[in-house]
Amino acid sequence: MAKKKIEEPQITLIEKDNGDVEIPKQKEFYEIPARFGSVPVDEAPLGYEVETRRRETKITKFEHAYPKIYLPFQEVERVSFGHGDKFEKTELFPKGANRLFFGDCLHIMRQLPSKSIDLIYIDPPFFSGRNYNVIFGDKNEMRSFTDIWEGGMPGYLVWLNVRLYEMKRLLKDTGSIYVHLDWHASHYVKVEMDKIFGYDNFVNEIVWWYRRWSNASKNYQRMHDVILFYKKSDNYKFNIQYQEYAKPEVIEQTVRGVIEGKLVRLRDEKGDYIKREKENKGVQCHDVFDIQHVQPTAKERIGYPTQKPEKLLERIIIGGTDENDVVADFFCGGGTTPTVAQKLNRRWVACDQSRIAVSITADRINKLVSAKGRMFDVPDYTIEHWGIYEAPMLEKYNEKEFKEFVIKAFGGKTESVSPYIHGVRHGVPLYVGEPSRNSKITKEDVKVFAEAIFKERNSNYGTMIAWNFDREAKRAADILSARENIRMDFVRLNLIRLEDEEFRQHVVSKHKDYEELLTFIQPPEIRINYTRLSKLVYKFDVSESVSLNKDGIIANVQWDFNFKHRFKSTDGYAFLRDKKTGKPILIVDYEFKAPGNYKVGCSVQDDQGGEKTEIMILEVK
Ligand SMILES: C[S@@+](CC[C@H](N)C(=O)[O-])C[C@H]1O[C@@H](n2cnc3c(N)ncnc32)[C@H](O)[C@@H]1O
Structure with missing residues (x-):
């Protein structure tokens, strides 16, 4: 077989995106060890695109399949446990609080700082083709389900790769990642992880062995999942844990002491050697974790089929972190990972694109913290939405918060020099209307903004963003255009769903002719x-x-x-x-x-x- 030439694109740049996230150079990630020779896999992870046009190499990363969308986080709740001020504010925890996100983890991760997390555990949908991944009957969950399966196995791998790629960026050099899978895709994912994290950074294939009862079938009973464990570098943190010997036995040893300058075995009054039980730490934990599934009557049981046992997460979190380290789970479901991280006094970040999963996770943390017998102070946590926003809350923002939110959502930067120019995007001045959904941009607003851009920026082009524009405002803009050659674009904040093809088109074309923006949702009306x-x-x-x-x-x-x-x-x-x-x-x-x-x-x-x-x-x- 002809040896396939591995072409190495020149990727050595450190990029800064407008999301202010630094991308580390990724060149090394698909270097297959030399001893392998030619291997029957692609050189780059599936979905990672490198284009060569006219001798110029252009790296698009995963952006063809998953374009970048920068949107603001909306904090809908801060749950306080009374010690909030004791915790340091960092880039990852800007308010000193742990973070629970509602939204697609890819876009959320893309807005988090590099090298900020010690351990990532994920339990993503498995490519099982079974509907049990649609655990909540929640449309957000349904969407992920259909997306993943649309392109068959390659589609699933691209979907996962783009997320693994971000996870690698988020891990500290001392960090590690655990990816929970089963036989449906674990071997394919291993190949991709070898490319993303490096074959030599593979640490263990953990077999989670559980008991379950099922009817007789023409195969060996399937009783395990697979967890792929990779380190970010050789300098990774690992705490050795011990488990009982399979056959625990008491081992005795004779006691030694120094008599007349010599080390000798000591005897009792009868002349017999003095013995004591040898300290028995057990055997170092091996890669088969024998841990029970969450039992039907267990206190930790919430009631959906993909819930993982707390003991499993305990083993992983203790193994890879110390107290106050940061643990993340970007597919947190019912919140097993943040709950265990909280119990073990670790900081945490969790995310799910199902609102129900987020509520259940929050509920579990609240219950845990209010249970008696805590040994340490617990940080607050925030619930933050990405891409699906609570409209009533937005209206409660003060003007400054509202403007910042809208400008960030529009991909611009806020400015506070002039009272009429609120921000700028690609050099074009921006004006943002009032928070109230009944408010309207009037012809006076158009006039003052036009004057400001002309006088202060010597420009004749501006964009106004608001819930509504009244007719007179539109007429004023037409007149400015006809008489003064001033171009005034109006962008109406509107209820548009993020998954609409139209929205995707806007994003892909880098926001050109971007007229409508964001999804806003209303809380349900409860009648009891x-x-x-x-x-x-x-x-x-x-x-x-x-x-x-x-x-x-x-x-x-x-x-x-x-x-x-x-x-x-x-x-x-x-x-x-x-x-x-x-x-x-x-x-x-x-x-x-x-x-x-x-x-x-x-x-x-x-x-x-x-x-x-x-x-x-x-x-x-
Ligand atoms: C297998 S469950 C995780 C169960 C969890 N380990 C537990 O113990 O409860 C997978 C979760 O991933 C979530 N999910 C799927 N696609 C997602 C995405 N793109 N971003 C964030 N969460 C996602 C689903 O909503 C679901 O809750």
Whole structure:
């Protein structure tokens, strides 16, 4: 077979993107070790594109398949545990709080700083072709499911590679990554990870061995998942852990001491050697993790099929980090990784593109922190949205926050020199309207902005961004264009879904003729009816609640029957599903422990990312 020539493109630049994220040079990542000779794999990870045009090599990275979209984060909540001011503000934690993101992890990661994370564990959808990845019946989840499967295995690998590539950038040089997979794709992903992280940076193929019962079938029972463990460099952190010997036995050793200057074995009064039990640390943990699945009755169980056991994450997090190190999970699902990281006093970043997963994760952290017996101060955490924004919250922003948000979303930079020029994008001055959705740009606004760009920038081109423009404003712009040759573009903030082809086109064409922007969502409207069934027993019904988002339906309901300070779901009331249909249960019964006045919290999520919590006071008889 003719040996394939490996062409090495000249990629040595350190790039700075407008998201202010530094991309480390990646040249080395697809160097196959020389001892391999020719191997039947592509040189670059699937999806990573290198174009050579007229002797010029252009690196597009993964941007053909996954264009960059820089949008702002919207903090919708800061959950405070009372020690917020004790924690350092860093580039990754600008407010000193841990971060829980709602959105597609790729775009979120692209806006996080390089070399800021110690350990990444991910449990992405597996390419299993099975629907169990659609765990929440949530459209955001559904979208990822269809995206991944559209292009078959190569499509799945490109989808994962672009994310792994970012993860490598985010890891500190001492960091490591664990990618949880199973037989469906683990061997293909290993090849890609060899290319991205380097074959020599592979550390272990961990077999997670679990027990489960299934019917007899014509194969050996499938009882393990695979976790691929890579280091970022040889200088990676690793804490050795021990497990019990398979057959624990007590080993005795004779006690030694110095008598008359000599080291001798000591004897007791009877003349027998003195013995003691040898310290028995067990055996160093090996790469087969024998850990039970989350049991049906376990306290940690939330109720969806892909939940991983806390013990598994404990082993991984203890192995790769020390206290206060940063652990990240960008497919956090029900929040096992941040929960365990929190228990072990690590800082954390978590992300999921399902709003329900984010709510469940938040609920789990809140419950954990309010449980008694904490040994250390816990940082606050923020819930931040990316790309799907809560419109009512945006209206509550003050003018400065609103302008900053909109300008960042538009890909520009804020400016505060002139009261009428709020920002600039590609040299074009920007003007942003008021936060209220009823506000309108008037002809006076157009005039003052036109004057400002002319006088202060000696320019005749500007862009105005606002919820609405009144007719007179449009006429004023036409007149300016006809008489003064001033071009005034209007960009209307509008409710447009991020996954629309139209939006994609705007992004791909680098925002040219970019007229509409962003997805805004409304929280659902919660309507609670309740009836007393018998002594202390009540029925609660939220089936009349409605999603206020287009095509939205209620996707999950959580209950806190004894609300105090902050929402913490009552055990068994975080994720209720009808066993036959899989649909969310909207009518529940609950038996209170004693009569009295209770605050009952009800948190509802819809399948478009909308979420709302309501608290009612109930006199229980
Ligand atoms: C297998 S589950 C993770 C379960 C988790 N390890 C646990 O113990 O609960 C995979 C998760 O990835 C999320 N997901 C899928 N595509 C995503 C994406 N592009 N960005 C962020 N999250 C994504 C899904 O919503 C789902 O919750």
